[in-house]
Amino acid sequence: MTMTSIKLKKILETRLSNPNYRTSYNREKDRFRIEWKQSKQGITITMPNVIAKYNERGEAAIEELIEHITEALRIMNETHHLIGMEKNIYPVIRSTSFPIETKSGKKLMYTDHTAETRVFYALDLGKSYRLIDEALLEKEEWSKDRLHEIALFNVRALPTKYKADRVVENDFYFIATQDGYDASRILNEAFLEEMKANSKGELAISVPHQDVLILADIQNQTGYDVLAQMTMKFFAEGRIPVTSLSFIYENKKLEPIFILAKNRPQKHKK
Template sequence: MAMTSIKLKRILDERLLNENYRTSYNRSEDTYRIEWKESKQGMTIKLPSVIAKYNQRGERAIDELEDHIAEALRIMNQNYQLTGMEKNIYPVIRATSFPTETNLGAKLAYKDHTAETRVFYALDLGKSYRLIDQSMLEKEAWTLNRIDEIAAFNVRSLSNEYKQDTVAGNEFYFVATQDGYDASRILNEAFLEEMLANAKGELAVAVPHQDVLIFADIQNKTGYDVLAQMTMQFFAEGRIPITSLSFIYEDKKLEPVFILAKNKPRKK
């Protein structure tokens, strides 16, 4: 029989049975909420998207969701300190539309990056990570500048392996290690400068979602069209979408391509 929201709710209730949890189902929004009874911290699941995955992958989709929920709830119920965990702090790129506060009103630590993106900070916990909020900084008398320097240092320590492809006379490079910080490598200025030095044409950069960083050595007008289609597809398919726009990297600055396409003369 076909999976329905009610059936899925019952399955999750059974799998996540715990006297410390509270669950609820919102029929009008078709969502499932699970949270800690005491702190009320928790997460809301959109059931139609889970059903779609179930129809494609069967029980494995529910198994993975169960693991994800259990890990997320575990993280929410623990207190973490930053001192001594410096090597586990990384920057993460998010869209400017990404919330700057948690569901409980805690203000997240972040800084502006481009007109399309912001930099948040994550404490890596192995299977997952927790975004760092202002209260965590204040508790240990850390400044935003300090955590930014630590995160920037750590992202520079990551490997920069990529796969290469040639399309219509343009070279494309894809960083997709699946370590959770692929898009974060856009903050590694030395890496960007290296790619720029090796580019034959203009260097474009894109972070359509969290798990990919794209470089494009644009050598003809078709290159921009290919890159635009590519970033849109990645953006639509990404688990954590960031932006479908790409950027030109020049003079250590990132400028959206749609501005440059109208105003900037092409290099010959």
């Protein structure tokens, strides 16, 4: 079946039929919106993007979209608490260009990380998570320091099993568990120190997108080129891109670098 925006609109209206929802379609912008009638919180779908996925994957793309929409709407309509949910709080890595407010104007809690990245905080809800905002923190009477401490404690408890690959006498390690917090493991200082202690050369780290952490034991100049190509490829393919730059890990600090072909990396200055 050739998918069009009108056909997709009808499919979404049928599959998401609920007396508590309101749907609308903006023909000019080719966008479909579904929201809760009472709160007016909802999701806007860009139709051409969905059609492109449908052309690639067929009905599976529609099924996945419906699942994401249903889950997101469910979360929007729930009352969430931090007390009693401490084990479900995790840090998530985002780029510095990531919005620091929700579309409804709520300020998200975050901590600066590097010149390229920030740490936001997520309340894990099973199939998805909610980013923690200032209002939720105030309601629970929590401090930002407490939130940060709990999130770091939980990320340290996540497994750090990796796949290894050796390329041109350089060792590369990949963590991609698909648990939503792969990039977050860059905040596990004990793990980074262990990798640094066992590295033969310089330890470089990349977080091209949310669902992968790349560590590289760079033992020759070619290693930087290989890491640069890997990072850019992952960055381009990521569902939630973070940064195409890599970092040198030295003295418990992450230094963003530009990796230039056939040259030693140069420190990135802002």
